[in-house]
Amino acid sequence: MTKSKSLGLLDGQQHASGFWAEEFVVPYEAFVAAGFTVDVATIGGVRPTPDAGSLDPRTIGYTRPQGSPDNDEANAAHWREAVETIEVLQKPANVSDLTREKLAAYDGVYISGGHGAMDDLPHDPDMTRVVRWILELDKPLAVVCHGQSALLPLRDSHSRWPLEGYRMTAFSHDEEMVTDMAGKLPFVLQVELERLGSKYEKAPVIWGSCVVEDRNLITGQNPYSSTALAETFIKRLGG
Numbered sequence: 001m002t003k004s005k006s007l008g009l010l011d012g013q014q015h016a017s018g019f020w021a022e023e024f025v026v027p028y029e030a031f032v033a034a035g036f037t038v039d040v041a042t043i044g045g046v047r048p049t050p051d052a053g054s055l056d057p058r059t060i061g062y063t064r065p066q067g068s069p070d071n072d073e074a075n076a077a078h079w080r081e082a083v084e085t086i087e088v089l090q091k092p093a094n095v096s097d098l099t100r101e102k103l104a105a106y107d108g109v110y111i112s113g114g115h116g117a118m119d120d121l122p123h124d125p126d127m128t129r130v131v132r133w134i135l136e137l138d139k140p141l142a143v144v145c146h147g148q149s150a151l152l153p154l155r156d157s158h159s160r161w162p163l164e165g166y167r168m169t170a171f172s173h174d175e176e177m178v179t180d181m182a183g184k185l186p187f188v189l190q191v192e193l194e195r196l197g198s199k200y201e202k203a204p205v206i207w208g209s210c211v212v213e214d215r216n217l218i219t220g221q222n223p224y225s226s227t228a229l230a231e232t233f234i235k236r237l238g239g
Contacts, residue, residue: 030234066207118146135216142233148193168198171221
């Protein structure tokens with residue numbers, strides 16, 4: 001997952017960011033409840049920073065579909081406590097220490113999101129190597145929201161994007177346009193995935209849950225997709 005605390009914008013400003021709490025805590029707790037042991041790794045082995053907005057009930061309420069249950073205060077309190085107490089989140093492994101042999105021992109890999117993921121995941125060669133090995137090992141790979149940034153630099157031996165033609169989702173252009181970073185982002189994830197040749201899909205309503213499976217790739221659109229993504233991933237893992 002991302003180690004970045006901010007994302008550089010096209011106007012020269014640094015937008016305070018990090019990982020999105022819901023996208024980590026909800027799947028993590030689901031994986032543990034299903035009986036899986038979960039390890040966490042970040043670029044550089046740096047303790048990750050939660051996006052402050054992902055722990056703010058007002059922002060949480062904004063980033064779920066209209067008419068969905070309002071548990072924002074309780075969720076914010078729970079996710080804040082979880083981020084502070086989940087042991088593997090305090091001292092993560094270093095992505096660079098993940099060898100092909102170590103990855104082969106895992107049932108699958110999950111990449112969480114947050115705008116911080118746009119800052120470091122697509123630019124780190126160790127992260128790109130890990131994702132390539134996951135695909136080569138035919139391991140289930142689940143990715144949510146802006147975590148799909150890690151997929152962008154992949155190339156095969158012919159310099160082609162190996163996920164060309166895959167059905168997938170990610171944080172949508174429509175959702176980016178209602179953030180305070182509209183028009184300032186270094187790239188728009190949906191646009192980049194489509195440009196590379198993915199078959200992009202999204203929920204019929206903004207902030208709605210959308211999970212797409214294609215072969216061993218499982219993708220979720222946004223924070224609200226975290227629950228369905230975790231459930232789908234657990235089924236794929238046989239849990």
